Amino acid sequence: MIAAILIVSLLVSEPPTDTARVDSVGATDAHTVTVFAEPCAEACFTGVPSTTTLTVDELMTHGNAMLIRRAAMAGEAMVGGLRGGQVTMSIDGMKVHSACVDKMDPATAYVELDNLRALDLTTGSGDLRYGSNLGGSLAFQLRQPSHDAPLAARVEATVDANAIGRTFKSSLEGSADNVGARVAYTYRAAEDFRAGGQRLIAGSNFEKHNALAAASIELADRQTLQVLAIYDLATFIGYPALLMDTRRAEALIGGITWKGAWSSGWTSSVKAYANHVDHQMDDLSRSADEVAARPFMPGMYMPMDGTSTTLGSLAELRWASSTSVVTGVLDLSYLAANATMDMLPMDITVSSMQMTNIGDARVGTYGLNVIWEELLSGVATVRSSVRFDLSPRTLRDQASREILAAYRPNAPIDRTMTALSASVGLRAALSEMNTGTLTLSTLERLPTHLEMYGFWLYDPQANMVTVGDPGLTPERSWGIETGFEHRSDGAQLLVGARTQWISHYIASVQIRSNEQIPLRSVANVGWALLASADLSFNLPVSDHTVLGAMVAWTYGQSIDQQDPLPLICPLTALVRGVWTLDNVQIEARLRGALAQDRMSTVLLPENATPAWFTADLTAVWNATRNIVVMASLRNLFDAWYHEHTSINDLASPGRSIQLQVRTLW
Numbered sequence: 001m002i003a004a005i006l007i008v009s010l011l012v013s014e015p016p017t018d019t020a021r022v023d024s025v026g027a028t029d030a031h032t033v034t035v036f037a038e039p040c041a042e043a044c045f046t047g048v049p050s051t052t053t054l055t056v057d058e059l060m061t062h063g064n065a066m067l068i069r070r071a072a073m074a075g076e077a078m079v080g081g082l083r084g085g086q087v088t089m090s091i092d093g094m095k096v097h098s099a100c101v102d103k104m105d106p107a108t109a110y111v112e113l114d115n116l117r118a119l120d121l122t123t124g125s126g127d128l129r130y131g132s133n134l135g136g137s138l139a140f141q142l143r144q145p146s147h148d149a150p151l152a153a154r155v156e157a158t159v160d161a162n163a164i165g166r167t168f169k170s171s172l173e174g175s176a177d178n179v180g181a182r183v184a185y186t187y188r189a190a191e192d193f194r195a196g197g198q199r200l201i202a203g204s205n206f207e208k209h210n211a212l213a214a215a216s217i218e219l220a221d222r223q224t225l226q227v228l229a230i231y232d233l234a235t236f237i238g239y240p241a242l243l244m245d246t247r248r249a250e251a252l253i254g255g256i257t258w259k260g261a262w263s264s265g266w267t268s269s270v271k272a273y274a275n276h277v278d279h280q281m282d283d284l285s286r287s288a289d290e291v292a293a294r295p296f297m298p299g300m301y302m303p304m305d306g307t308s309t310t311l312g313s314l315a316e317l318r319w320a321s322s323t324s325v326v327t328g329v330l331d332l333s334y335l336a337a338n339a340t341m342d343m344l345p346m347d348i349t350v351s352s353m354q355m356t357n358i359g360d361a362r363v364g365t366y367g368l369n370v371i372w373e374e375l376l377s378g379v380a381t382v383r384s385s386v387r388f389d390l391s392p393r394t395l396r397d398q399a400s401r402e403i404l405a406a407y408r409p410n411a412p413i414d415r416t417m418t419a420l421s422a423s424v425g426l427r428a429a430l431s432e433m434n435t436g437t438l439t440l441s442t443l444e445r446l447p448t449h450l451e452m453y454g455f456w457l458y459d460p461q462a463n464m465v466t467v468g469d470p471g472l473t474p475e476r477s478w479g480i481e482t483g484f485e486h487r488s489d490g491a492q493l494l495v496g497a498r499t500q501w502i503s504h505y506i507a508s509v510q511i512r513s514n515e516q517i518p519l520r521s522v523a524n525v526g527w528a529l530l531a532s533a534d535l536s537f538n539l540p541v542s543d544h545t546v547l548g549a550m551v552a553w554t555y556g557q558s559i560d561q562q563d564p565l566p567l568i569c570p571l572t573a574l575v576r577g578v579w580t581l582d583n584v585q586i587e588a589r590l591r592g593a594l595a596q597d598r599m600s601t602v603l604l605p606e607n608a609t610p611a612w613f614t615a616d617l618t619a620v621w622n623a624t625r626n627i628v629v630m631a632s633l634r635n636l637f638d639a640w641y642h643e644h645t646s647i648n649d650l651a652s653p654g655r656s657i658q659l660q661v662r663t664l665w
Contacts, residue, residue, distance in 0.1 A: 063121035074109035079136030125441035145180035162656030165190035178218035195651035196640025306339035359400020411471035526560025566604035570596035612641030
């Protein structure tokens with residue numbers, strides 16, 4: 001049984017608002033961008049409002065995250081060139097692990113936009129609260145019921161002409177005495193979408209449901225108890241870029257949190273949580289000709305089932321004085337993961353078989369993070385952070401142990417690993433409107449259970465099979481980060497740059513190539529260099545008009561392999577203009593990327609991608625106090641394009657007209 005003690009400052013979320021949905025972008029430091037799913041409080045900086053955000057995927061891109069796309073939904077986030085286990089992802093501090101070995105179900109697949117209060121996206125070493133990483137984290141903060149909100153209801157319907165997409169959302173929130181409660185339901189479905197030039201992307205349809213129930217109880221003065229449950233069910237998700245589709249994905253996520261605050265400057269919280277994900281995928285919707293002709297296991301259907309169960313607790317204790325803030329976070333989690341595949345030959349004279357891809361992997365991660373912030377003067381603050389992790393891990397299935405040992409005969413399958421990360425940063429007010437930051441860090445990242453225990457995992461983009469290595473060494477980085485922030489009269493400019501050297505970089509290396517499908521092993525491939533920079537600004541040009549832009553650049557290179565790091569986005573930019581007058585808001589948005597011809601040919605073979613840009617136009621009309629109507633024209637010029645991180649060059653949606661009606665009572 002996992003138990004812990006955690007501390008978080010007491011937060012009270014805002015009640016539903018009758019204004020049009022916007023995103024507000026603020027910054028807690030030069031490298032952490034907070035994207036609010038609803039209008040933020042007056043105390044926070046309000047950036048460029050976005051009327052175009054309809055999904056969690058779009059919310060992540062507003063925070064300058066890049067997405068690895070495999071389907072029409074549920075993209076996998078990349079932050080500053082980091083991905084997978086190099087990036088920490090949490091939902092209200094809870095870890096939710098993908099159950100699919102092909103990464104069809106990132107944690108964001110189980111969260112809906114209307115249930116979010118904010119997204120804290122960190123590029124750099126500033127956030128080790130929810131797990132060790134190499135400098136990237138996404139912390140999704142859920143909306144909590146308010147204790148003083150009147151009964152309020154919200155119903156929203158959206159249609160998308162491109163894929164006959166339809167979304168229905170509803171929520172009910174209210175409070176009585178010392179109890180606040182909120183329930184919400186979202187249904188999303190679409191047929192096959194059409195890319196630029198109205199070319200049909202067959203097999204891209206999907207359908208899913210999401211339900212949330214939450215309650216908050218005031219136990220005593222400045223003490224609350226919060227209970228949360230999320231149930232998510234996908235009845236089908238097509239993956240045209242992969243060999244298989246999601247037949248059914250089911251997730252149950254629950255947590256209970258106690259929070260308290262005292263006048264002596266102490267605050268604390270304790271969270272206990274559990275979640276279970278069951279992901280079933282198969283190729284039974286694919287044609288017999290496709291199955292017979294494909295390079296991997298031709299003539300054989302491959303239904304797969306993966307499960308992940310996570311138990312955890314998060315405890316935080318925080319003390320604050322006029323010049324100091326000290327925070328201790330105890331982060332405990334335990335993962336049990338399984339994945340199996342049936343091999344069913346089309347030739348009925350051949351016997352069926354079964355393969356175990358994850359043989360009951362068990363991974364415990366027990367971390368302690370201590371953060372100390374000290375105000376040195378009226379203009380400078382020093383922030384130090386240290387995190388230590390202890391992680392026992394094993395593979396319980398005996399047959400899987402024996403098979404993996406045959407491929408990696410000298411690797412210890414039962415291990416207890418450790419990771420130590422530390423950073424120190426200086427934040428200084430250069431003037432009344434300008435702030436600069438400088439941070440030095442050394443970060444350590446533990447391998448994932450897939451990297452250590454995954455067996456015979458197929459990558460359709462590189463056409464290769466990969467076997468894990470239980471003997472992996474944790475990745476270690478040494479980095480330097482700088483940042484600059486300017487704020488004046490509602491305007492904001494953020495500039496950040498970071499460079500890190502990574503030792504024991506984890507990738508795949510070829511161990512057998514004399515077959516149609518090359519066999520690879522996960523391995524430490526030596527040193528890697530990763531550098532990134534980003535710039536964003538919001539500029540009010542009049543009482544009614546705001547302009548904003550974000551630009552991001554990333555460079556990655558494997559030193560020992562003399563190969564560019566894979567899935568590194570080219571220079572990417574987003575430009576937005578928002579015009580507001582009375583009850584109408586209009587937004588124009590341009591987004592694009594330069595060509596990427598620095599491709600990996602060794603670590604993960606990929607191909608070059610051309611430059612592209614798209615244009616969107618959206619109008620929001622507050623028809624009455626309770627009714628909001630939105631009309632949007634996406635990909636105005638019907639451009640055919642795919643992002644560099646789209647697996648197998650999966651094309652993006654072409655021109656589409658979207659209409660949304662939202663009622664708030």
